[in-house]
Amino acid sequence: METIYDILKAEHKQVSDLIQQAMRDGSKESFFKVKAKTDPHLLGEEKLFYPLLQEKSELSELVNHAxxxxxxxxxxxxxLESMDAGSSNWTxxxxxxxxxxxxxxxxxxxxxFPEAQKVLSQDKAQQIAQQYLDFSKSFKQEQPSMP
Ligand SMILES: [Fe+2]
Ligand SMILES: [Fe+2]
Known part of the structure; x- marks a missing residue:
């Protein structure tokens, strides 16, 4: 079964590909695709993953930095959201x-992730993966369609 690390790493790759695309075409539409992938990722980590790490005092500095x-x-x-894609500092x-x-x-x-793997069991990492996927799905359903 997938762990939270598998899912987050796969999303990191997707976000990076979308940013490369946005840099290539310079369009606002491509930026919105980046944002649509990044927003639930950040929020999902903050709601479901980071709080578990924060319970461990030895990880608090690392998590605060994150x-x-x-x-x-x-x-x-x-x-970027409030900028014009054609503006001089967009790029x-x-x-x-x-x-x-x-x-x-x-x-x-x-x-x-390596520190998290030391403090969270494999079971827990799979359990958060499921919660994360559920959260991600409901987040997308709540979003108004992108302009
Ligand atoms: Fe991440
Ligand atoms: Fe993150």
């Missing part, structure tokens, strides 16, 4: 998003 990175990604994303802002996301993904995959 929250800060989420906030940075959300703030760049909301700037550099998308690049900023790419760098911020890549950095965070690397930290999760090389630091957060």
């Amino acid at each position: 929250y800060e990175e989420h906030n940075e990604i959300k703030s760049i994303s909301s700037e 550099s802002k998308i690049k900023e998003l790419d760098e911020s996301v890549s950095h965070h993904v690397e930290e999760e995959e090389t630091k957060v």
Whole structure:
């Protein structure tokens, strides 16, 4: 059975592909595809995954740092949302998003997940995977269709 790490890693890859596409075509539509994939990912981690890690005091610093990175990604994303795709700093802002996301993904995959694997059982990691998938599904159903 899939664990939460399998699912999050697969989504990291999808987000990265979508960002590459957005950098290639520079369209707002492509940015919205990035956002539609990124928003539930960040929220799902914050609701279902990070809180379990925060219970372990030895991981609190790592998790606090991950929250800060989420906030940075959300703030760049909301700037992009209010920008015109044709504006002069669009390209550099998308690049900023790419760098911020890549950095965070690397930290999760090389630091957060290995530490999480030490404190969460395999059973738990599968259980959160199911909760995450349910959350992700309901999140998508609640979203208004993208412009
Ligand atoms: Fe992630
Ligand atoms: Fe994250």
